[in-house]
Amino acid sequence: MLEALQQTNKVIGVKQTNKALNQDKVKTLYLAQDAEAFLLEKLKDAANKKEVEILYVDSMKKLGKACGIDVSAAAAAILK
Template identity: 55%
Template sequence: MLEELKNQNKLIIGTKQALKAIKEGRAQTLFIAKDAEKHVTRNIEDAAREVQLQIVYVESMKKLGKACGIEVSAATAVILK
């Protein structure tokens, strides 16, 4: 599942933009790094559960960032519909 991220042109990286996409109904799958701080991911995780969005947990922020094709860590990412 994580391999899908690199080839996505409909990808949002970052909690604020991902949360907005979820609230607007544009999100298909949410990826959350397991080592991200809970106060950062709590709201987006709750929003995803409310709309029954698929949530994929990734081992680390570093791995999520790399899977997204960026050089820095990422707490969350969303694939858009």
């Protein structure tokens, strides 16, 4: 599941992911379960309205590592 995040066609972070969702560019949304709920609510709502698949990752640290970055990430998305 997380292997897909190794590809180059992705965005990382709440702001970039939200922007991509609003532009209908997201194929799959990844959310860290330990991220603050208020950060993820807008992303979940937008993804549900646009019928985007949402996958949950155990931790922000694990999501950041899967994206190939050295910091934690609350959200990431694979682009269409």
